Amino acid sequence: MPHEDDAPLGLRERKKRATRVALSQATIGLCIQRGWDNVTVEDIAAAANVSVRTFRNYFSSKAEAIAAGHLERMLRIADELRDRPDAEPLWDSIVHAVQSQFAAGDAAAAAGGGSAHDRRWQDGLRLMLAEPALQGEVVKANAAAQDELAKAIAERTGTDATRDLYPKLVAAVVSAGSAVAVEHCLRADSPTPLGPVLTEVFEQLARGLPVP
Template sequence: MTQEHVVSAHLGLRERKKRETRVALSQATIGLCVQRGWDNVTVEDIASAANVSVRTFRNYFSSKAEAIAASHLERMLRIADSLRAQPAAEPLWESIARVVQAEFVPQGEASVNAPRDQRWIDGLRLMLAEPALQGEVVKANAAAQEELARAIAERTGTDVTRDAYPKLVAAVVGAGSAVAVEHCMRPDPPAPLAVTLREVFEQIAVGLPTP
């Protein structure tokens, strides 16, 4: 292995470690804010839960809101990465529906009938309504759609700078996923996420065919 390859591998590993730390901090922030309430969670609490220093948290995020929004961005980046790995001959919307399902419902169909924790859902709903979070979510959505659009452009042979299609599909994927999650957070009747995601993307596929 050449020195260039060693450096490349090292940088790849370092970047993966950084992403893992970001995810751990983000998940710790979400968990604490859902359980305790937004105003009852400090950066010190988050750092302790993630087993890192406060300085480490500050190296990655400027606020609780930014940390929470990072989970959404990371999930959409994984969806873009997974889409690139799908069979090129497969219909686009079949690939999209599968990779979205895998990220939002990691356990697949085993999770369809799992009982929901209403206290968690109530806490999550309150957290997502926090005004401080809204701006960070908008920024995360923009970054997520940009990367997803690039993956879609590669898959469809379109140009992300000239063609509207990849950006349109990326926006629809984001909107469809958000609608499915919001629908499943209704207090009654229960709406399993796996089923709802499948229904949402089946309906999208009918109305937005691949060029």
């Protein structure tokens, strides 16, 4: 029987998660628009309509806030994977889950769409991701993201996310494949939509990466 406090705790957790997302998005947006060195915690708090203290309650730095965006996206992919039909092949479910998150509006902005504004956004995102201060936080966020994704994969496949190799391997492949697709789009000579690149990446993975 569910505990009487489950719903309130669930609501509080959803609100905390929403606040983390808002702060992360505000940090990313400001750093892309203004440049890394021209954004302060005070700027971020004002953009997110919260106090500086609230920001500090969630993140210790701009870098941690930005990396949290990656973790949140992977958490949503794990949630989406759990919601896919049980009878659906695993890799079909993974493709749907990844596409639903990366190929949404924020990913379209990240990949660029052809206008001068999109190109500036793409260039700003590339510069932001190259910041040395961000690298360590991204590594930590990616490790946490893979752990959560492995749990969702283990649930679908009847394996153990701690003891078995398979869910951890698939989670690592999904993470790497997604990162390669984003990097490919960001470094393309002309703005390249992310959705088709993600589809190609996971089609090749599902086929076992045949030699071209």
